[in-house]
Amino acid sequence: MSDSIVADVFIMILCVILLFIGPIYQNFDTADRLCDSIVSEVLNTYEKDIRKKGYIDKETYFDFLTDLARTGEVYEVEFIHTSRLAYPSGSDDYEIHEIKYGNDIILEQIKDGSKKYTMRYGDDFKIRIKEKKAAPSRLLVSIFANKGTETLLVFTGGGMIENEVYE
Numbered sequence: 001m002s003d004s005i006v007a008d009v010f011i012m013i014l015c016v017i018l019l020f021i022g023p024i025y026q027n028f029d030t031a032d033r034l035c036d037s038i039v040s041e042v043l044n045t046y047e048k049d050i051r052k053k054g055y056i057d058k059e060t061y062f063d064f065l066t067d068l069a070r071t072g073e074v075y076e077v078e079f080i081h082t083s084r085l086a087y088p089s090g091s092d093d094y095e096i097h098e099i100k101y102g103n104d105i106i107l108e109q110i111k112d113g114s115k116k117y118t119m120r121y122g123d124d125f126k127i128r129i130k131e132k133k134a135a136p137s138r139l140l141v142s143i144f145a146n147k148g149t150e151t152l153l154v155f156t157g158g159g160m161i162e163n164e165v166y167e
Contacts, residue, residue, distance in 0.1 A: 021140075028137035035071045039129060039155050042067045047127050047157040054163040055116040056106060074132040079106045080158075081117075082124040119161045126158030 046064045050056055056079070068075055081101040086094045109117045119125060134142070134150035142150060 021144075025137060025140050028135070028140060032135040032137045035073060035135070036153065036155075038071050039068065039075070043127055043129055043155050043157045047125070047159070050127075051125055051159055052162050054121070054161050054165045055118045056110060057116045058110045058113040061107075061110060068129070073135075076130045076132055078103055078128040078130075080126040080128065081106060081119055082126075083120065084122065084124070116165065118165050121161055121164045123161045124158065125161055126156060129155040 042064065046060065046067075050060065053060075065077070068077070079102070083099045083101070085097045085099065087097060089095045106117045109115050131152045131154075134152060138151050141147075
């Protein structure tokens with residue numbers, strides 16, 4: 001008698017998982033993949049635009065944030081500009097120095113809207129987008145897999161600056 005009760009309870013739990021949790025997970029996963037795809041597309045578009053123009057201005061920055069906000073999620077955005085300078089050190093030798101500029105310097109320069117943050121040809125520019133909270137499908141998986149940690153995705157893009165702007 002007790003074996004049939006255990007089997008019945010197990011079958012009921014399995015039915016609940018298959019009939020309710022499965023479709024819920026599938027819907028969450030589809031929405032999360034769509035959201036991740038939008039973030040990747042926005043990142044790629046603006047990263048290429050900034051590299052081709054050679055500068056960031058307030059309008060471009062706010063357009064970028066507006067396009068990211070269309071996903072309905074909250075992200076941490078970081079810009080990293082790396083400038084490489086070559087200094088001669090002898091007759092046939094030189095030293096390369098890298099100077100990194102982060103959000104604080106870039107956003108300080110463009111905040112009033114009258115200036116552009118310009119970069120030189122050959123400099124490196126990266127955009128890093130990090131989720132602030134885990135997506136629902138990954139939360140559901142972590143609950144059922146008995147994992148206590150949330151997985152936050154990080155999207156990165158960037159490359160070499162292709163043009164210079166002189167003001």
